[in-house]
Amino acid sequence: QAETSVTLYGLIDAGLVYQRGKVGRTDGARPQYGGDYQSRLSTGANQQSGSRWGLRGSEDLGDGLRAIFVLESGFSPTTGRSGQSDRLFGRQATLGLAHDAYGRIDLGRQKNVASNFLKGIDPFELDFLQATAGTAFSAANSVRYDNAILYHTPVWGGFQAAVGYSFEFDQDRTLPGAFENDEKNRAVTAGLRYASGPLEVALTYDQQFRHPSAPQPKQAILGAAYDLEVLKISAAYGYTKDGLLSGQDIDLVAGRNNPNTPARGTGTTNQDFTWKGLTVHSYLVGLSAPVGASGKVLGSYQRADPNKNLSATDVYSLGYLHDLSKRTNLYAFASYANRAAFVYGNKMTTVGVGLRHRF
Template structure:
C-alpha cells in the first residue's frame, strides 16, 4: 500500500517549523519466480541452471519519491530507488544503496523537468515499451537483449531535461560526465587521467490514442581508450484494442551500449569495439486474454564481420503471458530461445520461467 506522508508534519516533528506542502511516497516491487536456463556453444560448452529467478518482469526494488511545492507552479522533486535480489536479499546494481535511481531536480507544468543524478538514459525511458510487448523486462525476451542502448541503461553523473507533453510529443536530452562511478580529474600533462566515459542521450516520443512512436540516439566516448560508440533506435506501435502491434529498427556502431559478448566467445567488460556494427530489428504482438495478456516477439541483430571474424545473425524468439490477480499482484510465465547469441556461431540459450509479482 502506497503511503503518503505530509512533510509539513515531519518538519514540525523534527524542526518545529512549518514548511511548504511536501509529499513523500514509499513504493516498491517484489518479483520472484522459478526458472530454467540452458546455454550451449557448439559441442564445447554447455551450462544450465534451475532455481529461483528474481526481477524477471520487474526488477525487485523499494524507493522513495517526493515533491515540494515552491509556488508559481514550480516543484522540487527527488527520487531514490534501491534494487535488490529477492531470492537472496542482496543489493543489486553492484551493491549501490540507490543503484536503480538517485536524483534531485525541479519541474514545472509549463517548462518540463530537470533531474540531476543517477538515472536511466532516454532510450531506456522512451523506446522499449513502444518497440516490444516485453519492453525492458522478461530477461532474454527483453528488447534490450538486441537493442543494447535500451537495456535499462543507468548512467551516473547525469544532467537530464525533459519537456512537458505537447499533444502527445515529448523530447528529452541528457549528458553524463562519467557514466559509471565518480568523475575522474583531468590532470595537466597526464593524458591518461581523464578516464571518463562521457555519455550523450536524446530522444523524441509520441503517444496519442492508439499510436506510439519513439526515436532515440545515444553516444558514449572515452578519450583515454580513444573509443566512441553510437546507437540509434526507432520504435512504432499501434493498438487495435483486440491486438497491439510493435516494431523497432536501430543501429549500433563501434561498440555496444549496455551489453556484449563478442569475439571467440570471450565476455567483454568494455563497451567499445572499433569496427563492430549491427542492424537491429524487432517485431512483436500483444493481446488481452481474460484478465491477462499474451505477448510474442522476434528480434534480430545482423552483425557485420568484426576484424576478419565472421559474426552470425543473432535471433531471439519469445512468448509470454501475464495474469492479474488484483490491481497490484500478478503471475506470469515466459519462454525465450536465442540462436547465434552475440553473433557466435551455434551459441544457443533457452530460458523459461514462471513468477509472482507484487507492487506496493
C-alpha cells in the same frame, strides 16, 4: 520536516527459471563450460521487473514549479543483495525541478532516454531476461548513468523530447589519474516521443565517450507501436556503431570471439563490447493481446545483425501475464536465443514463471 510528502513504494518479483544452453566453438566461455548442453532450474529474481523499494516526493514551490525527487533501491529478493553493482539507490537517485510550462530537469543517477522511451514499444517492456528488446538494442537495455543531467520538455500535442548528458557514467570504469572532463567516460542521450490515441512512436540516439583512445559506441533507434485493442503491434529498428552500450548478460555464454586479439574488439559481446568499425542492424517485431479480463499474451522476435564476421543473434520470445489484483500478477514466459552474443553455436533457452507484487 513534513513526513507526509514522501511516498514509500516498492515491487518484488520472484519465481523459478529454467535455463538450457550450449556454448559455441568460438565463445570465450567454451574453456570454462565446454560445448555440451547444460541446464539448471533455480529461483528466478526480477524476471518481469527489477525488485525495488524507494522513496519519492514532490513539493509545490509555487508558480507552476515543483521540486521532485526519486530514490530507488534495486535488490535481488532471492539473495537480499543490492543490485546495480551494490549501489544503495542503484535504480535511480535524482533531485530535480519540474515546471508545467518549461519541462523537467533531473540531476543524478538515472536511466538513459532510450531505456525510457522504448519501454512502451517492446511488448516485454525491456524486461524478462533475454526476452527484453535490450538484447538486440543495447541502448535500451536499461542503461543507467551516474552523474547525469536529463531534461524533458513538457508534452506538446503528444510530442515530448528529452536530452541528457552524463559527466562520468560509472566511476568504477574511470582510469586512475583522471581528473579533467575528457578523461572520464561520458555519454549523451536524446530522444523524441509521440504518443496519442493508439499510436506511440519513439526515436532515440545514444553515444558514449569513453577513455580517449577507446571506440565510442553509438546507437540510434526508431520504434513504433499501434494499439488495435484486440492486439497491439510494435516494430523497431536500430543502428549501432563501434560497440554496444550495455550488452545483455546471458548466463553461460560470454561471446567474445577471440580474447587474445584485442584488435578484434574489446570486452565481451555478452556484456560490454567495443570495436572500431563494428556496425549492428537491430530489428524487432512484437505483439501483445489482452486475454479475458485479467490476462495478456506477449510475443516478440528480435534480431541483431553485426558485420565483422560476427553472427546475427536471433531471439524468439513468448509470455503470458495474469493479474491476481491491481498490484499482483503471475507471469510465465519462454525465450529462445540463437547465436547469442554474436557467436555461432551459442544457444540459450530460458523459461520462467513468477509472481510480482507492488506496494
